[in-house]
Amino acid sequence: xxxxxxxxxxxxxxxxxxxxxxxxxxxxxxxxxxxxxxxxxxxxxxxxxxxxxxxxxxxxxxxxxxxxxxxxxxxxxxxxxxxxxxxxxxxxxxxxxxxxxxxxxxxxxxxxxxxxxxxxxxxxxxxxxxxxxxxxxxxxxxxxxxxxxxxxxxxxxxxxxxxxxxxxxxxxxxxxxxxxxxxxxxxxxxxxxxxxxxxxxxxxxxxxxxxxxxxxxxxxxxxxxxxxxxxxxxxxxxxxxxxxxxxxxxxxxxxxxxxxxxxxxxxxxxxxxxxxxxx
Amino acid sequence: xxxxxxxxxxxxxxxxxxxxxxxxxxxxxxxxxxxxxxxxxxxxxxxxxxxxxxxxxxxxxxxxxxxxxxxxxxxxxxxxxxxxxxxxxxxxxxxxxxxxxxxxxxxxxxxxxxxxxxxxxxxxxxxxxxxxxxxxxxxxxxxxxxxxxxxxxxxxxxxxxxxxxxxxxxxxxxxxxxxxxxxxxxxxxxxxxxxxxxxxxxxxxxxxxxxxxxxxxxxxxxxxxxxxxxxxxxxxxxxxxxxxxxxxxxxxxxxxxxxxxxxxxxxxxxxxxxxxxxx
Numbered sequence: 001x002x003x004x005x006x007x008x009x010x011x012x013x014x015x016x017x018x019x020x021x022x023x024x025x026x027x028x029x030x031x032x033x034x035x036x037x038x039x040x041x042x043x044x045x046x047x048x049x050x051x052x053x054x055x056x057x058x059x060x061x062x063x064x065x066x067x068x069x070x071x072x073x074x075x076x077x078x079x080x081x082x083x084x085x086x087x088x089x090x091x092x093x094x095x096x097x098x099x100x101x102x103x104x105x106x107x108x109x110x111x112x113x114x115x116x117x118x119x120x121x122x123x124x125x126x127x128x129x130x131x132x133x134x135x136x137x138x139x140x141x142x143x144x145x146x147x148x149x150x151x152x153x154x155x156x157x158x159x160x161x162x163x164x165x166x167x168x169x170x171x172x173x174x175x176x177x178x179x180x181x182x183x184x185x186x187x188x189x190x191x192x193x194x195x196x197x198x199x200x201x202x203x204x205x206x207x208x209x210x211x212x213x214x215x216x217x218x219x220x221x222x223x224x225x226x227x228x229x230x231x232x233x234x235x236x237x238x239x240x241x242x243x244x245x246x247x248x249x250x251x252x253x254x255x256x257x258x259x260x261x262x263x264x265x266x267x268x269x270x271x272x273x274x275x276x277x278x279x
Numbered sequence: 280x281x282x283x284x285x286x287x288x289x290x291x292x293x294x295x296x297x298x299x300x301x302x303x304x305x306x307x308x309x310x311x312x313x314x315x316x317x318x319x320x321x322x323x324x325x326x327x328x329x330x331x332x333x334x335x336x337x338x339x340x341x342x343x344x345x346x347x348x349x350x351x352x353x354x355x356x357x358x359x360x361x362x363x364x365x366x367x368x369x370x371x372x373x374x375x376x377x378x379x380x381x382x383x384x385x386x387x388x389x390x391x392x393x394x395x396x397x398x399x400x401x402x403x404x405x406x407x408x409x410x411x412x413x414x415x416x417x418x419x420x421x422x423x424x425x426x427x428x429x430x431x432x433x434x435x436x437x438x439x440x441x442x443x444x445x446x447x448x449x450x451x452x453x454x455x456x457x458x459x460x461x462x463x464x465x466x467x468x469x470x471x472x473x474x475x476x477x478x479x480x481x482x483x484x485x486x487x488x489x490x491x492x493x494x495x496x497x498x499x500x501x502x503x504x505x506x507x508x509x510x511x512x513x514x515x516x517x518x519x520x521x522x523x524x525x526x527x528x529x530x531x532x533x534x535x536x537x538x539x540x541x542x543x544x545x546x547x548x549x550x551x552x553x554x555x556x557x558x
Contacts, residue, residue: 116490163482172476172479173485176470176474176479176483177471177486177488177491180467183527184463184467184494185494186549187523187530189552189556190526190529190530190545190548190549190552191522191526191527192456192556194522194525194526197451200455203448204451204455204556205555206413207452208456211461211497212456212557213557215460215496216460216553216557218490218494219553220553223543223549226546227539227546230533230534231537234537241530242531243474244467244470246470246473247467248462248520248524248527250466250469251462251466251520255517255520256517258510260509267465267506268502269469269472270465273468274499277495278491
């Protein structure tokens with residue numbers, strides 16, 4: 001079976017390494033000739049090209065580009081491939097992608113392997129990146145079951161945990177646990193930098209340790225990815241941000257009003273509730 | 280030299296282990312007889328008692344209780360000890376402690392070893408907890424230099440990096456990098472739980488991974504400690520929270536207005552600026 005991959009970064013590259021390990025023939029397309037060369041050298045793909053025509057006989061194609069390029073890549077692929085080809089993507093937002101791609105290509109299955117790292121690009125590609133991680137596949141009334149099963153089988157072979165979920169629910173859920181954290185974490189860094197007393201800022205920089213490190217981590221991540229999360233998942237991200245601001249105001253109010261007992265109760269409940277997310 | 284420690288939890292207990300390793304005689308006081316017993320068994324102290332009178336011949340006394348008990352413990356110690364005894368504390372807020380304790384005991388030196396872990400209590404006490412961590416000592420116009428040097432010498436012997444800083448500056452700096460993160464992280468957990476669509480909440484709980492884990496970590500920490508940070512450092516914490524809300528509103532505005540270019544610029548600057556805190 002021939003598998004096509006468009007976009008040979010962290011996710012596309014790691015996918016290539018694993019699929020070749022499982023004996024599949026992997027064909028890769030990148031816009032950059034240097035990436036194509038590296039992909040072949042590192043054994044990420046069997047063949048690489050800057051031309052999508054390389055993928056014309058692939059049974060399944062993974063589009064692993066940044067979110068904004070998924071639709072244009074699909075449009076460019078359509079004249080080249082046969083209608084049985086299953087196309088899937090790995091974007092971290094699903095509803096707008098599925099809404100745009102499914103009408104153009106019935107055998108489209110939205111996907112989101114939840115396997116990011118701090119690194120980007122083909123140099124960050126690694127074997128077994130997906131082992132034990134959630135790999136979300138979206139299902140709508142129009143998703144052909146046979147196409148869903150094909151992507152599911154491959155994702156399962158990577159060692160991932162398959163989760164099948166409607167695109168809109170996926171987007172609202174990841175707004176809470178992935179996109180909202182980026183915005184509030186970046187706001188922390190931005191707020192710290194607004195300190196006008198130089199001496200306070202200098203000591204803050206000196207004192208910063210694990211608490212600041214962890215809370216600010218995702219706010220110091222890939223800016224393009226953060227921006228695209230907000231852009232493509234705007235409604236759900238704003239919905240979470242508005243609710244977050246209410247929670248924040250509640251903390252501020254308790255502190256302003258010296259309502260320490262209620263503040264401690266609230267912190268007890270957040271301590272307990274966190275375990276429901278991370279068990 | 281005899282060293283006294285009041286409060287045999289994570290910090291007091293770890294301090295005892297290290298100081299005994301360095302050949303000092305360590306006397307410990309805890310309110311609970313069980314903790315006294317454990318402290319002797321585990322070699323945290325040479326002798327332990329529930330009675331502060333045990334410490335009457337100590338050259339230096341470390342008060343390692345929760346913040347709210349530092350002043351009462353000092354008041355109880357005063358009739359028992361001689362005026363040369365140096366007293367220091369390990370509370371994470373300094374100005375209110377120093378303001379209250381220094382007039383009562385001229386040989387008082389405020390201290391804050393920045394060496395927390397997720398664990399609490401004597402069972403969490405460990406050797407070398409302070410190695411390579413900042414140990415802040417506060418200095419005011421009234422702090423006797425000889426007292427400051429005595430505490431400094433001991434803190435340095437633990438392998439800590441000594442930082443000397445006015446109490447108010449310390450409090451504003453830790454509001455940014457320690458206390459504010461607790462409030463915004465706890466607000467994240469609280470906001471997630473406000474999700475009324477059960478199916479979205481369930482998927483969010485299932486999808487939560489490293490981004491949520493890191494951003495929510497300090498918000499799921501010790502509720503009593505979080506409450507006391509806000510209570511004792513109220514002015515600085517509110518000041519940071521107000522500025523944080525402005526930063527957050529800026530992110531919300533850019534998203535509402537589809538101002539993606541500016542949002543990406545802002546995320547680029549937070550990515551860069553974070554390195555100034557964590558080098």
